[in-house]
Amino acid sequence: MPVYRLILLCIFALYVQPVAALTSADILPPEQAFRLTVVGQSRQQVELSWQIEPGYHLYRDKTKIESQSPAIQLDAFEMPQGAREHDEVFGDVSVYRDQVKLSLPLINPNNQPQVKLLIKYQGCADIGVCYPPQKVVMDVSLPEALGPNQVNAVNQFFGGLKKLTPSLFAEELLPPEQAFQFFASLKDPQTVHVSWIIAEGYYLYKNKLGLTLDEASKTRLAQPSLPVGELHLDEEFGEVEIYRQELSLDVPIIRQGLAAETVELTAKFQGCADRGVCYPPMTSKVVLDLPATASLESIPEQKPQVAASEQDQIVNALKQDSLALTLLSFFGFGLLLAHTPCVFPMIPILSGIIVGHGHQISTRKAFLLSASFVFASALMYTVFGILAALFGANLQATFQEPWVIATFAGLFVLLSLSMFGFYNLQLPSALQSKLHHSSDQHRDGSYWGAGIMGALSSLIVGPCVAAPLAAALIYIGQTGDVVLGGSALFVMGLGMGLPLLIVGASAGKLLPKAGAWMDATKAVFGVIMLAVAVWMLSRILPAAITMLLTAMLLIIPAIYLNAIEPLPQPVSGWKKLWKGVGLIMLVFGVMQLIGLSAGNSNPLQPLAGLAVGGDVQAKTGIQFQRVRSLSELEQKLQQAKANQQWVMLDFYADWCVSCKEMEVYTFSDAQVKQQLNGFMLIQADVTDNNPEDKALLQRFNLVGPPGIIFFDPEGQEHSERRVIGYQDAATFVNTLKQL
Numbered sequence: 001m002p003v004y005r006l007i008l009l010c011i012f013a014l015y016v017q018p019v020a021a022l023t024s025a026d027i028l029p030p031e032q033a034f035r036l037t038v039v040g041q042s043r044q045q046v047e048l049s050w051q052i053e054p055g056y057h058l059y060r061d062k063t064k065i066e067s068q069s070p071a072i073q074l075d076a077f078e079m080p081q082g083a084r085e086h087d088e089v090f091g092d093v094s095v096y097r098d099q100v101k102l103s104l105p106l107i108n109p110n111n112q113p114q115v116k117l118l119i120k121y122q123g124c125a126d127i128g129v130c131y132p133p134q135k136v137v138m139d140v141s142l143p144e145a146l147g148p149n150q151v152n153a154v155n156q157f158f159g160g161l162k163k164l165t166p167s168l169f170a171e172e173l174l175p176p177e178q179a180f181q182f183f184a185s186l187k188d189p190q191t192v193h194v195s196w197i198i199a200e201g202y203y204l205y206k207n208k209l210g211l212t213l214d215e216a217s218k219t220r221l222a223q224p225s226l227p228v229g230e231l232h233l234d235e236e237f238g239e240v241e242i243y244r245q246e247l248s249l250d251v252p253i254i255r256q257g258l259a260a261e262t263v264e265l266t267a268k269f270q271g272c273a274d275r276g277v278c279y280p281p282m283t284s285k286v287v288l289d290l291p292a293t294a295s296l297e298s299i300p301e302q303k304p305q306v307a308a309s310e311q312d313q314i315v316n317a318l319k320q321d322s323l324a325l326t327l328l329s330f331f332g333f334g335l336l337l338a339h340t341p342c343v344f345p346m347i348p349i350l351s352g353i354i355v356g357h358g359h360q361i362s363t364r365k366a367f368l369l370s371a372s373f374v375f376a377s378a379l380m381y382t383v384f385g386i387l388a389a390l391f392g393a394n395l396q397a398t399f400q401e402p403w404v405i406a407t408f409a410g411l412f413v414l415l416s417l418s419m420f421g422f423y424n425l426q427l428p429s430a431l432q433s434k435l436h437h438s439s440d441q442h443r444d445g446s447y448w449g450a451g452i453m454g455a456l457s458s459l460i461v462g463p464c465v466a467a468p469l470a471a472a473l474i475y476i477g478q479t480g481d482v483v484l485g486g487s488a489l490f491v492m493g494l495g496m497g498l499p500l501l502i503v504g505a506s507a508g509k510l511l512p513k514a515g516a517w518m519d520a521t522k523a524v525f526g527v528i529m530l531a532v533a534v535w536m537l538s539r540i541l542p543a544a545i546t547m548l549l550t551a552m553l554l555i556i557p558a559i560y561l562n563a564i565e566p567l568p569q570p571v572s573g574w575k576k577l578w579k580g581v582g583l584i585m586l587v588f589g590v591m592q593l594i595g596l597s598a599g600n601s602n603p604l605q606p607l608a609g610l611a612v613g614g615d616v617q618a619k620t621g622i623q624f625q626r627v628r629s630l631s632e633l634e635q636k637l638q639q640a641k642a643n644q645q646w647v648m649l650d651f652y653a654d655w656c657v658s659c660k661e662m663e664v665y666t667f668s669d670a671q672v673k674q675q676l677n678g679f680m681l682i683q684a685d686v687t688d689n690n691p692e693d694k695a696l697l698q699r700f701n702l703v704g705p706p707g708i709i710f711f712d713p714e715g716q717e718h719s720e721r722r723v724i725g726y727q728d729a730a731t732f733v734n735t736l737k738q739l
Contacts, residue, residue: 027125027127027129028053028056028125029183029193029195029248030123030131030134030183030185031181031183031185031195031197032053032195032197032246033052033053033056033123033125033131034050034051034052034053034056034058034121034123034134035050035051035052035053035181035197036048036049036050036119036121036136036181037049037050037051037175037177037178037181038117038119038138038140038177039140039175039177039178040115040140040141040142040143041103041143042142042143042144043106043108043111043112043113043142043143043144044105044106044107044108045103045104045105045106046103046104046106046115046117046140046142047101047102047103047104048065048101048102048104048119049099049100049101049102050096050099050100050121051099052096052097052098052099052100052123054098055125055126055127056097056123056124056125056126057085057095057096057097057123057124057126058082058095058096058097058100058121058122058123059093059094059095059096059121059122059123059124060079060080060081060082060093060094060095060096061093061094062120062121062122062123062133063079063120063121063122064119064120064121065102065104065117065118065119065120066117066118066120067106067115067116067117067118068116068117068118068137069112069114069115069116071108071109071110071112072106072107072108072112072115073106073107074104074105074106074107075105075106075107076105077102077103077104077105079102080096080100080101080102081094082094082095082096082097082100083095083096083097104117106142108142111144112142113141113142113144114139114140114141114142115139115140115142116137116138116139116140117137117138117140118135118136118137118287119135119136119137119138120133120134120135120136121133121134122134134185135287136183136286137285137286137287138177138284138285139283139284139285140177173273173275173277174199174202174273176279176282178199179198179199179202179271179273179279180196180197180198180199180202180204180269180271180279180282181196181197181198182194182195182196182267182269182284182286183195183196183197183286184265184267184286184288185288186288186289186290186291187250188698189253189255189290189291189292189630189699190252190253190255191250191251191252191253192221192250192251192253192265192288193248193249193250193251194211194224194248194249194250194251194265194267195246195247195248195249196243196246196247196248196269197245197246198243198244198245198246198247198271200245201273201274201275202244202271202272202273202274203230203232203242203243203244203271203272203274204242204243204244204247204269204270204271205240205241205242205269205270205271205272206226206229206240206241206242206243207240207241208268208269208270208271208281209224209226209267209268209269210267210268210269211224211251211265211266211267211268212265212266212268213263213264213265213266214263214264214266217261217263218256218257219253219254219255219256219257219261219263219290220253220254221251221252221253221254221265222251222252222253222254224249224251225249226249227247227249228241229241229242229243230242230243230244234272253290255290258292258631258634258638259292259631260289260290260291260292260631261290262287262288262289262290263287263288263290264285264286264287264288265285265286265287265288266283266284266285267283267284267285267286268281268282268283269281269282269284270282291630291695292629292630292631292634326488327487327488327491330488330489330491330492330495331491331492331494331495332495333492333495334491334492334493334494334495334496334497334498335495335496335498338495338496338497338498338499349412349453349529349532363505366504366505367501367504367505368447369447369450369504370450370500370501370503370504370505371501371504372447372448372450372451372454373450373451373453373454373497373500373504374454374493374494374497374498374500374501375451375454375494375497376450376451376452376454376455377454377455377493377496377497378490378492378493378494378496378497379455379490379493380454380455381489381490381492381493381496382486382489382490382493383486402540405536405537405539405540405655406537406540408456408536409532409533409534409536409537410533412529412530412532412533412536413529413530413533416526416527416529416530416533417526420523420526523560527553527557530553531553534546534549534550534553537549538654539654539655540654543601543602544596544601546601546603547592547595547596547600547601547603547606548592548593548596550589550592550603551589551590551592551593551596552589553589554585554586554588554589554592555585555586555589555590557582557585558582558583558585558586558589559582559586560582561578561579561581561582561585562575562578562579562582563579563582563583563585563586564586567579588606591606591607592606594606594607595607602664604664622667622668622672622673622676622681623681624650624652624681624682624683625680625681625682625683626682626683626684626685627682627683627684627685627696628684628685628692628693629692629695629696630692630695630696630699633649633682633684633696636680636682637711637715638715639680640680640711640713640715641713641714641715643680644713645678645679645680645713646678646679646680646710646711646712646713646739647679647680647681647682647710647711648676648679648680648681648682648708648709648710649682649683649684649708649709649710649711650662650681650682650683650684650706650707650708651683651684651686651696651697651700651702651704651705651706651707651708651709652683652684652685652686652687652705652706653685653686653687653689653704653705654687655687656704656705656706658705658706658725658726659705659706661726662706662726662727665728665729666726666727666728666729666732669729669732669733671729671733672729672732672733672736675733675736675737676736684696686704686705700717702724706723706724706725706726707722707723707724708722708723709722710722710739712739718739721735721738721739723735
């Protein structure tokens with residue numbers, strides 16, 4: 001049956017994915033994928049070339065070159081034509097592969113011997129991973145052009161030498177910029193990554209390497225920790241350590257200021273060719289744009305050992321426990337997460353899919369539909385979790401774009417209209433016959449549809465981050481072991497889906513088989529589908545509009561339940577029950593309208609603050625100071641340090657289900673407020689998932705919200721007390737007491 005094939009395909013894809021992910025983990029650094037060489041041909045011309053590795057490409061329209069020498073300007077030039085390709089990121093573009101060369105004309109009226117060029121370019125790997133825009137500043141020596149007579153004389157002289165000693169001149173020496181290519185880029189606000197690409201047949205001296213920052217800045221570099229080199233007997237220097245092919249290292253940056261700044265890194269080095277020719281000492285300079293940072297971090301110091309946070313404990317368990325114990329533990333984590341808001345919205349979705357099949361649904365088919373939904377959800381959770389861990393992107397957050405949410409909410413509106421009987425969702429019969437062979441599956445491609453809904457639901461409906469998920473992603477990112485990490489994520493997804501399997505099988509057994517009862521049941525689930533759509537739109541719509549939609553969703557169905565009409569006599573007990581439900585919905589809907597008119601925005605407490613003499617403050621949540629960038633955060637942290645205050649930093653997003661739950665149930669608790677008395681309460685709103693939001697998350701190595709970070713009065717983070725995911729009020733109070 002197709003469902004078994006789907007399940008086997010899901011399991012097979014889980015273990016095939018690590019192979020692709022391993023390939024992704026081996027992606028070359030940009031300086032190796034796109035080897036840039038710049039050589040001055042004359043005082044009026046420079047030649048640039050990129051040697052592009054197989055499986056990579058450069059974008060033509062992303063390549064820009066500027067002169068940073070005031071006395072030299074670039075003359076008009078045109079980039080070479082590239083191959084036209086369709087790119088998933090930029091659409092139809094012109095790209096370069098293998099190699100691209102460019103002759104750059106200069107306007108050099110003063111015959112300057114050197115030009116400083118700013119070169120910008122961007123490229124991607126064919127597997128779909130794109131590099132950020134690269135920026136390189138290079139000082140290029142411009143040789144003086146020879147006259148015609150001089151050229152002829154030199155050519156004749158060297159031509160004669162080549163005839164006399166053909167072996168010596170069989171291959172010309174490379175220019176120093178090509179023999180020893182230097183690159184530098186920021187790894188994070190406190191670390192610079194430097195590398196040298198050394199041509200074949202050449203080497204660098206270890207004791208001739210030096211890295212410094214310009215003296216105008218107070219920022220400086222820590223002493224670099226150079227790797228052990230290869231011992232080499234040099235005719236000039238004796239036995240020395242050298243490097244061949246490539247040298248890469250991370251160097252800590254010791255910053256004296258917190259604001260963003262631009263510094264110039266100077267690298268000094270010297271090398272030789274194996275044939276015995278040594279180059280004079282070389283200097284290369286690269287401009288680094290240091291972003292604002294939330295704290296001044298220097299070389300790590302020895303700190304007293306503290307208890308590990310919950311996610312760190314899980315990471316350590318992944319590294320140490322057996323495979324069976326690890327998978328069993330993550331299945332248990334999944335069962336626990338099944339009782340969180342991450343999973344609750346999926347229950348009406350799956351139930352609606354089952355109810356949508358009408359009275360012909362059987363227990364067996366309901367279970368198989370549920371299995372398709374759960375397996376696809378777990379598989380998607382795993383694949384995107386692995387990609388997020390390897391490439392540092394929270395893809396669930398990416399899917400919280402307004403147009404994605406609006407589209408998915410519209411899909412639920414269409415599904416609800418189908419439940420109300422406006423139309424039947426059904427594939428054309430010709431397509432049905434091609435997709436299905438068994439008679440009980442000729443109706444609408446149901447298993448594949450359930451699988452697709454499960455996959456989309458895992459990404460869009462319930463985005464959340466809990467300690468087990470964060471731990472698995474950190475483990476994959478640290479070790480690259482996507483087999484164990486991915487298996488743990490998949491098993492956790494199955495644990496989260498177990499209640500859905502039970503609900504699905506029960507729905508097939510308990511649903512009425514035909515008649516008016518079935519129509520009423522479908523109508524109920526149609527309203528639930530609309531509720532899911534409103535709940536999703538609440539992430540992107542103003543609170544007032546959400547309350548209005550909620551009121552409409554309560555009042556209109558209440559009218560259909562005869563909430564304001566007298567019941568005919570005699571009447572059955574069921575009709576009385578439905579009328580009572582209608583009255584409750586009507587009253588609560590009217591309360592929504594009253595609360596909306598009074599300026600309230602919480603649909604769960606529409607009349608909060610309207611009671612005379614009531615303790616309004618006790619029912620409201622704590623008040624945060626919002627920050628949206630690292631610089632704003634640092635200002636708050638410095639202010640708290642000056643006031644000797646503890647700080648609680650809460651990461652929040654409108655689309656984060658657990659964040660909303662923390663606000664309603666945890667932060668409104670009286671004991672929590674008492675424990676937080678005297679704290680500076682800061683909230684980082686990462687709803688937009690823009691570069692500033694990503695920088696905030698990356699600063700604390702967070703996958704996504706919710707996450708709570710604590711700082712003591714000295715400004716030091718207590719990482720062992722991090723809160724990842726939802727905590728109820730009692731647990732959170734206990735966490736605060738341990739600070």
